[in-house]
Amino acid sequence: MTVERRTTWPQAAELQQAADTKRATGTPEDAALADWLEATANALAWLAPFREHEPGYPLWQTATAYAQLINRSSAR
Numbered sequence: 001m002t003v004e005r006r007t008t009w010p011q012a013a014e015l016q017q018a019a020d021t022k023r024a025t026g027t028p029e030d031a032a033l034a035d036w037l038e039a040t041a042n043a044l045a046w047l048a049p050f051r052e053h054e055p056g057y058p059l060w061q062t063a064t065a066y067a068q069l070i071n072r073s074s075a076r
Contacts, residue, residue, distance in 0.1 A: 006038070006041070006042065007041055007042045007045045007046070009045035009046050011045045011046075012041035012042070012045035014064065014067045014068065014071065015037045015038070015040060015041035015045075015063055015064065015067045016037075016038065016041050017067070017071055018034075018037050018066065018067035018068075018070035018071050019033075019034040019035075019037040019038040019041070019067075020034070021034075021070050021071065021074045022034035022037070022070060033066070036063070037063055037066065037067060040059060040060065040063040041063070043056070044056045044059065044060045044063075
């Protein structure tokens, strides 16, 4: 997946950072995870973090949890 334009919502930064980290490894599995993180950031950054009753909120929570793990492990 090639992202033509990233969202500029600040809430997406954590997911975008994790996507960049995973893309840098070059493995197909990590690229797929990076694509998913990027797509989630682009689709939901404007809405999901603020509305627990919205359908995308559980997906946002899952993506954020993965991003936090990735970002913590890459900071070491």
